[in-house]
Amino acid sequence: MSEEKLYAVKNDEGKYLDSTSFWNDNAGIAFKSSYIMLEWAEIFDGHVVTLIEEPEKVVLSEKQAKIVEGAHNDKLPACYISSKSDDEELLMKAYVNGYTVAKEKKYGVWVPYINNKMYYKDGRGSDDLDIASADCLNDKNQQFTEAEIEHYGLQDCEKEEVTDDEL
Structure with a gap:
């Protein structure tokens, strides 16, 4: 996942400024420069928003995946994970960001x-x-x-x- 941020201009109705200088429900234009977006926000009466990339899913073993699934059904997920595994940080990332199960080698x-x-x-x-x-x-x-x-x-x-x- 890239550490670079992307910025867009959004109005109070939740629409994004697109490349044709119109407000659009479905699409907008994004730039790496917040300065450009600040200028456009001022011109078109909107505000700058930061777009967030989806985090990468964590790869887990089947046993670890069962623990994360159990945590989703528990009132205190972090406590559940810490009581079931020593890989607390990894499993909490999987709980929050999603996970895939590694194919077991044969x-x-x-x-x-x-x-x-x-x-x-x-x-x-x-x-x-x-x-x-x-x-x-x-x-x-x-x-x-x-x-x-x-x-x-x-x-x-x-x-x-x-x-x-x-x-």
Whole structure:
């Protein structure tokens, strides 16, 4: 977000001065120079207003996003956030400016000492892993989040990040 300000001329009816020197409900003209706008405001009997750029949205994890959503439903949002997280400043910015949820990275995990084989969640149980060939990274059962890698005890295995073009 730029730190430069933009200025426009507005009248008492809420209309902006446009480039044709008429007052307009829908559009106006803006300049970086407040001096130019002050002169125009005097000529056209309006006042100078500062235009504010929309702040950038904060990128959060799914867990952080749940905390911010909970804060929106709480009577004391700041207290709610501070009781749920140590990232108070980040989450308060997200609460005020809006946020997007970061897409969680996924990995293919190589089976040690076996060529061209990767782990595969076979889906029959919560802890069941199988082995599959490495040419199926687009299969959701062959993609692991960091939490799943830790859950299955695969931290010491070589892993390969799955990119969007492999999905």
